[in-house]
Amino acid sequence: MAAVDPCYWYLSQIGVEYRLGGEAMSEYRVYCLDQQGKSVEVQEIAASTDEEAIRQARALKGLRQCEVWRGHNLVAKITDFSLVS
Template sequence: MSTILTTYRVYCYDGVNQVVSVDWLEAASDEAAVEKARAAGFGSKCEVWDGRRLVAKLEDERRTA
């Protein structure tokens, strides 16, 4: 049996909350989509969407000393 994949959108924003890129990815679950977005290194501030549903907000977790 094949796995059904969902197409997610990843919006990345700059420092003034303007969209700087939009990418698509396919994943079998919300969790897999978030992991794929993190692994792809889309940027420091991104959102993962499934249609009109916000799945996750990703923030750069790097800290400066």
């Protein structure tokens, strides 16, 4: 496992934006939930807007419900993946 820069880790935990190829990006976490609403899996994604993060979360295969978080802020709760192709 590669070493993680502690400064980068801290910034990602509090949702600070960073630049990737000139575009401002934010770190998001997608918490996949079971039927009781308990977190069973976490996936990290990077997106330039909340809407893009939600689109990326909807594109994840095999999910029933999830929450999208930017740092300590809840961005969205997604429960309907039926419209995702």
